[in-house]
Amino acid sequence: MSTESTSVPSPSGPARRSGTTADRGVVAAPPRGRARDLAPRRLDPARRLAPPARRGHAGAAVLRALPAAGADLAGVLAGLAAVRGGGVPGAADAALGVLLAACVTALNAYGGLYEPPLNPAVLDRLPALAARVGIAWCVAAAVCEAVFPGAEVCAPAVLAVGACAQLVTACAGRAAVHARARARARTRARSTLVVGTGARARAVCALLAQHPEYGLRPVGVACGTPADAAGPGGPLPVLATAEEVHRAVVQNGVQEAVFVGPDVFAAPAESSAAGPAPAELLALVRAYGCGVLWVGDGGWAPAAVRPRMTDHLWGFAIRRIDDPAPAPRGSRAKRLLDIAVAAPALVALAPVLLGCALAVRLLDGPGVLFRQERVGQDGRLFTLLKFRTLRPADEHEAATRWNIAGDHRMSTVGNILRRTSLDELPQLWNVLRGDMSLVGPRPERPHFVANFSKTLPGYAARHRMPVGITGLAQVHGLRGDTSIEDRSRFDNHYIDHWSLWQDVCILVRTALSLVRPAGS
Known part of the structure; x- marks a missing residue:
């Protein structure tokens, strides 16, 4: 999984190999609304990749629903006021109001009545709104009658008045919302x-x-x-x-x-x-x-x-x-697993980390840690940490050389660290910082991300989830100088079928593979 090499690998055949993943090769976004910015440009690897303006599915849906939901809740208040006639509300009235609000919003959300239409018109949705208001009043009244027998608000005549008042108020509110939406559509x-x-x-x-x-x-x-x-x-x-x-x-x-x-x-x-x-x-x-x-x-x-x-x-x-479920799935559980494993691992491996650092410092000179810019989730750049196994000639070599395996400049300590994958241990700190996860597609350098994204369909999709120290591709032997196309396919399969148990299995398989002589 190391990364210090000189030629750009081709995405097919042996050169199509990498241990990493990064794909949304996008540059900083200029002002909105300029169609000419869509003209294709070559991606400059030297430029920092900007994270996409990601809008959460759930958050966007809630914001779209707020105006219409507000009109429905105003209708509930109007209906309650009509049945009370200005009197002081009691426990039955409060319960009725809560039940009405819950039923109406749930029924309207399920029926898609909070999704703003392209041609907003209250009359088009009047039958659907009326049916749901009627159902909500019947359900709420039945529950209130069971809890508060003989309550005045449960009388059929009172229910009819309240339902009509709610429907009229909700329709008036939605008409105002639609008028504002039409005006806004023309200007924004x-x-x-x-x-x-x-x-x-x-x-x-x-x-x-x-x-x-x-x-x-x-x-x-x-x-x-x-x-x-x-x-x-x-x-x-x-x-x-x-x-x-x-x-x-x-x-x-x-x-x-x-x-x-x-x-x-x-x-x-x-x-x-x-x-x-x-x-x-x-x-x-x-x-x-x-x-x-x-x-x-x-x-x-x-x-x-x-x-x-x-x-x-x-x-x-x-x-x-329909929008799909918010992505990435299980992000909180995945993050908790990362912290639960990485924090104790750093403490337990502290003597090993200290020993590796001393060996590099005493035998290879200053500069124990090798820092390299990699592409993470959604194209965000972060600094990946490793124990130095070879000192690159310059920044260009560090950014563009594919593989350092067999390089005569690598010391004995560097060879041992690479073969045992001990050079990867500082990445546990990246995991704790939130730059990456324990399990996920391996992160790659911007130079290679730009090239692979242009030649491999689906390569960009690997950045839908956090990058990782190990992954499904790695436990199947796709490490080091192996096919990038195969890695990309494994990574996307992992993301599409993600589960917390799969992460645990990959971590166990990775731990077992460390006893083998093959390095990353």
Whole structure:
């Protein structure tokens, strides 16, 4: 797993080998809303990689729901005031209010009534709102009657008055929310990436530009051709690679991705010369917290997804596709495991660390620790620590040389540290600091991350989770000068099927492998 080498390995064959992972090769984001920033540029390894403007799925959903939820809660208060007639509320009234608020918000959330529509109109959702208000009052009244027998608020006539008052107030509040949303959409449109090809993609780009009331401003086209990017405001940038899409999402602050037509999901699962596969782009934009919309002619919906909001885009059927669970999964449990293992390990291995440090200092001179910039989760740079096994000639060699195995400049101490993997022990401090995890894709240097991201589909996706000291690829023998493509495949499989038990198993297998002579 070491890293001090001179040629850039090719992603296929023996040179396609590395022990690391890093992929969101993005540069610092310029001001939003400039479509020309989407033009592809070569990634400069010397520039620091900026972390993506990641928006949490759960947090974004809550923020979108707050205005409509506020209107519903105002309706609950109005309904309670109507049944009380200005009197002092009692225990039954308080219980009724709490139950109403819980039932209404839960039912509306489950029915997707908190997802802001592209064409906001209270009348369209009036039947759904009325049904849920009625159900909430019936449930709340039944519970209150069981707990407070004979309570006045449980009388049928009183319930009808309260339900009507709540519905009228909630609809009025939502009408105000929708009016504000329409005004805001025209002045503060959300940057939108269009994914698709052909006449339908061109029509969608044109419609979004011509109708600002939808609040979606197209900034680029993926999976398309230059002809698909033509629009009334001039041609849009065409994004031909996953790297360009990564850069576009970050630099333009893309908030929505519109997938156009059934054929976009019927495309091959693998990337091709024509560009990244739609499935890959779907995972990419979701990882950045972008909303996902599907546009079609109606009568068809993407398989394996549950549409939650049905609307139209100037006659085109448009549906918001459910957001996946927040990622990364189990991040708190993973972090607790890191601390629970790394902290005691540092204390227990303190004599070993001291012995290694003294050996390097006495036999190889000053400079016990080797510090190197690596790419971590979401493209963030951090300084990785190792015991020095070889002093590089200069910074360029340290940043761009692939492997130092067999280098005649390596001392006896350096060879022993590498063969036994003791040179990796200082990375336990990186784990405690939160730079990396015990288990995860191995981190790589920016120079190699930039090269591998351009040639290996899926390499960038390895940075969805924290990088690690060891990983699934390493316990399968993919260490040192081995295939990067294989490592990338193992790393993505590990992330897609992550579990805390899998981390424990990998740590046990790594500990058992340390008795073997093979180094990292």
